[in-house]
Amino acid sequence: METSRPVVVKRVPERVNLKEAREFLRAVEPILHSDRPQVVFDLSNVRQLDSAGVDMLLHCMSEAMKRDGDVKLAAPSDEAMVILELTRTGRLFEIYDTATDAVRSYSSFLPNVMRQFSAPQSATISFPGAGPKAAASKVEAAEKSESAA
Amino acid sequence: MDVRAILLIGGKPEASSEHFTGVPLAMLDLLGASLLNRVTHRMHQQGISSIAVISEYDQFPDRHLSHDLRWFKATNGQFWRFAEAVYNDFAQNGAELIVVLRLNSYITVDYEKLVQFHLDHHSRLTRVFDKQGEALDMFVISASRRNDAAFVFRNMLERFRVPPEVFFLDDNQNRLQTVADFRRLALESFTGKNGIEPQGEQIKPGVWVAPGARVHRDARIVAPAYIGAYARIRALAVVTRGSVVERNAVIDCGTVVENSTVLPFSRIGAGLDVSFSVVGFRHIYHLQREVAVEVADARLLDMASTSVTVRALTDMVNLALYMPQALLANLREKRREIPATLPEAIQATPPSLTAAGVEHQDRADRHFAPELMAARRYGNE
Numbered sequence: 001m002e003t004s005r006p007v008v009v010k011r012v013p014e015r016v017n018l019k020e021a022r023e024f025l026r027a028v029e030p031i032l033h034s035d036r037p038q039v040v041f042d043l044s045n046v047r048q049l050d051s052a053g054v055d056m057l058l059h060c061m062s063e064a065m066k067r068d069g070d071v072k073l074a075a076p077s078d079e080a081m082v083i084l085e086l087t088r089t090g091r092l093f094e095i096y097d098t099a100t101d102a103v104r105s106y107s108s109f110l111p112n113v114m115r116q117f118s119a120p121q122s123a124t125i126s127f128p129g130a131g132p133k134a135a136a137s138k139v140e141a142a143e144k145s146e147s148a149a
Numbered sequence: 150m151d152v153r154a155i156l157l158i159g160g161k162p163e164a165s166s167e168h169f170t171g172v173p174l175a176m177l178d179l180l181g182a183s184l185l186n187r188v189t190h191r192m193h194q195q196g197i198s199s200i201a202v203i204s205e206y207d208q209f210p211d212r213h214l215s216h217d218l219r220w221f222k223a224t225n226g227q228f229w230r231f232a233e234a235v236y237n238d239f240a241q242n243g244a245e246l247i248v249v250l251r252l253n254s255y256i257t258v259d260y261e262k263l264v265q266f267h268l269d270h271h272s273r274l275t276r277v278f279d280k281q282g283e284a285l286d287m288f289v290i291s292a293s294r295r296n297d298a299a300f301v302f303r304n305m306l307e308r309f310r311v312p313p314e315v316f317f318l319d320d321n322q323n324r325l326q327t328v329a330d331f332r333r334l335a336l337e338s339f340t341g342k343n344g345i346e347p348q349g350e351q352i353k354p355g356v357w358v359a360p361g362a363r364v365h366r367d368a369r370i371v372a373p374a375y376i377g378a379y380a381r382i383r384a385l386a387v388v389t390r391g392s393v394v395e396r397n398a399v400i401d402c403g404t405v406v407e408n409s410t411v412l413p414f415s416r417i418g419a420g421l422d423v424s425f426s427v428v429g430f431r432h433i434y435h436l437q438r439e440v441a442v443e444v445a446d447a448r449l450l451d452m453a454s455t456s457v458t459v460r461a462l463t464d465m466v467n468l469a470l471y472m473p474q475a476l477l478a479n480l481r482e483k484r485r486e487i488p489a490t491l492p493e494a495i496q497a498t499p500p501s502l503t504a505a506g507v508e509h510q511d512r513a514d515r516h517f518a519p520e521l522m523a524a525r526r527y528g529n530e
Contacts, residue, residue, distance in 0.1 A: 017445070050446035051418075078440040082433060086449065088422045 007038040007103045009074070014045050016053030025056050032060055037069035040102040043076040049083040058089060070094075074102040152264055153244040154197050155235055156188065157251040157286070159205035160228045161305055166327050167253055169412075170430045170441065173206050174331045175252035177429075178395045178413050180338055180375050181348025181359055184255050184325065189218060195260040197248065201235045203228065233302045240292040247298070251286035251306065254322040255334060257344040263289060263316055272314040273297050279322040288313065320344075328427050328434045328441075335410055336391045339373035347375045359396065368400075377413065397453060397460075416451040 008031050013020050031037050041057065061071040072094045076084065084090035096102040158173045167174050175184045182190075189200050201219040205228060208220050223231040232249075239247055246264060258277070267275045267289045274297055277287040286306050290298045300310045323343050324330045338345040339355065349359035355372025361379040364370060368382040371389035377396035382388060386400045390408040394400060398411045401419040411417060412429025427434045431452050434441040444450040454460050 048443065048445065050444070051448045052446070078435070078438045079442045082426075082435045082438065082440060082442045083444070083449075085435075086421050086423060086433065086444075088420070 005036060005038055007040060007106050009040045009042055009099050009103060011042045011044075012046050012053075012080075015048045016046060016056070017048070017050050018052040021052045021056035025059065028060060029063075032063040032067075032069070034067070034069075036067055037064045037071075038106045039064060039069065039071045040074050040096075040099055041071060042074045042099045043080045044074070046077050046080040049080050051087070054083065054087045054089050058092070061093065070106075072096060072102045072105065074099040150246065150264070151244050152197050152246045152248065152260070153199040153239045154192055154201070154248040154250065155232060155239070156185065156200060156202045157204075157228075157232060157249070158185070158202065160203075160232075160251065161253075163326070164205075164253070167325065168206070169328050169331070169427060169434065170432045171206065172430065173204065173252070174325050174328070176204075176206070176208075177331065178377065179331070179335055180345060180357070180393060181377055181396070185252060187255075187345065188250070188252065191258075192248075192260060197260060199239070199244075201239070203231050203235060229302045229305060233299055236290070236292075236298050236302065237295065240295060244292045247290050247292055249288045249290060249301075249306070253286060253326055254324050255343060255345065256285065256287070256318060256322045257320055258287070258318065266316050267291075267314070270314045273311060274301070274309060274313040275316050276313040277316050277318060279318050279320065281321055282317075283322065285318075285322055289316075329436050329439075332410055332427055332436055335375075335393050339375075339391055349375065349377070383419075399453070414453045414455055416447075416453055418447075418449045418451075421449065 008028075010024075010028055010031075013024060016024070028039070031039060039060070041060070046053075057071070057073075064071045073084075074096045075098055076095060081090065084093075094102075094105065096105060158175055159167070169177060177183055185202070192200055199217070199219070201221060203221045203223055205223060207222060219235075221231050221235065236247055236249075246267065248260065248263075256277075256279070263275070263277065272289075273291050273294045275289040277285045279285060288301065288306070290301070297310050300308070320343075323334050323337070325334065334343065334345065337343050338347065347357035349357040349362075352358050353372065356370050356374050356376075358364065358376045359378035359380075362376045362381070363379075364376060364382040365384045365386070367384040368386045369388070370376065370382070371387070373391050374388045375393045376382060376388070377394060377398065379397045380394045381399045382394065383400060383402045385403045387405045387407075388394060388400065389406070392406045392408060393410040394406065395411060395413040395415075397414045399416040400406055400411065401417060401421075403420045404417050405422050405424070406417070407422075407424040409423045409426045409428060411423070412427065415429045417423060417428065423433070425436045427436070428450060429452075431445065431450050432441050432443050433450065454463065
């Protein structure tokens with residue numbers, strides 16, 4: 001299944017604090033307010049991400065989902081990934097190794113999902129810089145925190 | 150016999166990895182007391198009368214550290230000159246033997262046995278090796294052998310004028326060269342693999358709590374774990390899988406600390422997930438990713454003052470400000486308009502459909518096949 005709708009890739013700045021997050025949000029708001037927005041945030045440059053930055057990412061995702069769109073993350077730096085894991089938001093986003101993979105995922109989403117259902121071992125979503133062990137530990141941690149809650 | 154000791158922190162090019170955000174690993178608390186503190190305590194117990202520390206770093210506040218410890222801060226260029234000067238000072242003031250130890254590993258040494266070995270072999274210089282035959286940066290030097298000592302210090306403990314006598318330990322060394330080593334040492338301490346004992350009371354198997362620590366009744370501590378003195382674990386927090394929360398640290402509500410060390414005076418915000426990390430001094434070091442991240446946001450990580458007075462004042466100010474802030478926030482909050490009749494609100498066309506120009510159809514007109522299933526993705530799941 002192919003989609004003709006454009007996918008917008010935005011590079012997130014190096015520091016994402018309250019001020020930078022507001023500016024970035026102002027820049028992406030028109031895209032998020034379009035019909036079924038397909039957005040990829042490239043986090044490869046991010047060196048500092050704080051709670052305002054995480055809040056901004058979640059806000060973007062919620063805005064996109066209100067309009068049946070989605071926000072995906074690409075090539076997160078280790079610094080960004082540590083904060084996303086710390087704030088438990090990493091598991092809410094689809095995360096890809098490269099922006100190209102993230103863009104491609106929009107057009108090939110449905111077949112991938114079907115492939116996942118038919119053969120679970122061929123899942124295409126990866127955790128950059130972590131590997132299957134880390135992915136397993138994430139799931140374990142999620143289950144643990146859920147059971148703790 | 151007058152035996153004194155010189156402890157060295159830093160001093161070598163490879164020592165650049167032996168610290169966490171500028172604080173040497175040997176000076177960080179590990180299950181209630183720093184390795185420096187444990188080593189000096191053991192030395193005092195075994196009759197070493199005077200100890201000098203030569204460090205490239207400032208002294209970190211440690212309430213357990215002996216007050217008669219002499220601390221010399223030396224920059225890299227002067228480090229070994231300082232060591233030589235302290236050695237000469239000890240020798241002039243009546244020391245007979247001087248133990249020199251660089252704190253890049255944790256070892257359990259029987260100093261009496263070591264000194265006796267040195268004397269029995271009429272040695273000028275004795276070097277300590279671990280059980281596997283690996284050389285340690287630990288020496289016993291006769292105080293009268295100043296030239297030998299000067300040569301050793303000028304060559305950063307790597308070359309000698311005369312071959313040293315070799316003393317083998319009964320144990321292996323526990324390396325302390327990276328943050329991962331520091332974390333591993335904590336985990337091994339829980340299993341009793343090294344001589345490090347948690348400073349506190351074992352309240353249930355595998356869970357140690359130091360005096361003054363406060364654990365909320367809704368918090369969960371899963372063994373093995375250590376909660377340091379005056380640490381606070383707030384409601385619904387979970388400390389599990391060999392985690393260590395050092396003195397005066399605060400774990401806020403709902404936060405999960407898993408296989409991690411939280412260093413003294415650190416405050417971890419609410420609802421976070423700290424795993425495979427060492428956290429402190431507003432930094433988080435992720436052990437799997439091997440990356441240290443500075444977190445400037447106090448809502449995530451913060452550092453309390455090391456001064457009791459400042460901490461008490463801060464708590465009082467926060468308490469005084471809490472009520473007015475809560476009142477203001479309540480006044481500012483916009484009240485949501487709740488529809489009087491909920492079914493009507495549910496039946497109404499969603500704004501997204503209206504904006505997209507999709508015509509609304511009555512629910513009765515919609516016909517779905519009974520085998521149709523709708524699924525919504527949720528992130529990676």
